[in-house]
Amino acid sequence: MSTEVTRLIQSHRSIRKYTDAPIPQEVLEDVLASVQWAPSSHNVQAYSVIIVRSQEAKQQLAMLAGGQKWVEECPVFLVFCADLYKLKHACEMNGEQLAPEGVENLLVAAIDTALAAENALIAARSHGLGGVMIGGIRNNPRGVADVLGLPSLTIPIMGMCLGYPDQDVEQKPRLPKRAVFHEERYQSEGIAEALEEYERISADYYERRTRGKVTDGWTKQMADYVNKPRRTHMKQFVEEQGYKLT
Missing domain, CATH: 3.40.109.10 (NADH Oxidase)
Known part of the structure; x- marks a missing residue:
């Protein structure tokens, strides 16, 4: 409701x-x-x-x-x-x-x-x-x-x-619920199937949104996004601002 x-x-x-x-x-x-x-x-x-x-x-x-x-x-x-x-x-x-x-x-x-x-x-x-x-x-x-x-x-x-x-703008689809919500314990056995489903759904969304310029779905985009350190300068800035990350 x-x-x-x-x-x-x-x-x-x-x-x-x-x-x-x-x-x-x-x-x-x-x-x-x-x-x-x-x-x-x-x-x-x-x-x-x-x-x-x-x-x-x-x-x-x-x-x-x-x-x-x-x-x-x-x-x-x-x-x-x-x-x-x-x-x-x-x-x-x-x-x-x-x-x-x-x-x-x-x-x-x-x-x-x-x-x-x-x-x-x-x-x-x-x-x-x-x-x-x-x-x-x-x-x-x-x-x-x-x-x-x-x-x-x-x-x-x-x-x-x-x-x-x-x-x-069209609403961007989110992950299937079974990839996000877990009863009592983390249900890792269903993650791969849920991500495969979401790859198809999100690829279709991006292809429509970009008129064919982007055809990769969420898993491919995220694999490219998280496979390298990002904004590594933040650690130095945070410490320069007075935080001690020990």
Whole structure:
């Protein structure tokens, strides 16, 4: 049995083309209020959101994200950052020191940030907006940090374009449920068959979407995507920002 909320969630599409209509301030404020009510591990709220409207800044960020023109063209661009900077200050206010060692604090901050971003997208869509997540914000994190004035212990995790949709795109098929959901224990014996099915479904989708320019399905695309290290510069940047990944 579906609800209005679940129907909204299940109709997700990435929107990269927007009308010229501005986003009303009261709509944006409602979206941002929803951000703050995302779940947060131990209530650390280890994230910050930079709201970018400046055309110059959006142009710079579009370039840093790999030339993604929709970053420049969207009315509002949000940058979601993992943020222990304010946790450092909370420690100092109470005579303590932040412990930046290990990966747990970074994981908590990154997860908090992702949950906040998803709340933002769902809230925005409930107002009739469309959007797309921009992982390319991590292509040049130092450049992004310079544009946005990010202090130590803040890491840009993702961007988000928001605007009123000016396109109607077909929904991208997802993996078969049996490749995602498992009762009681991981059901590895069914994975291969499910992926073969999804390869056929996704190949058909991409062929239609690109009018024959792309014929590979999900498994072939993912095999090419994950067979090499990606954004290896992030480790150095994270450590330069004050995290100790030991």
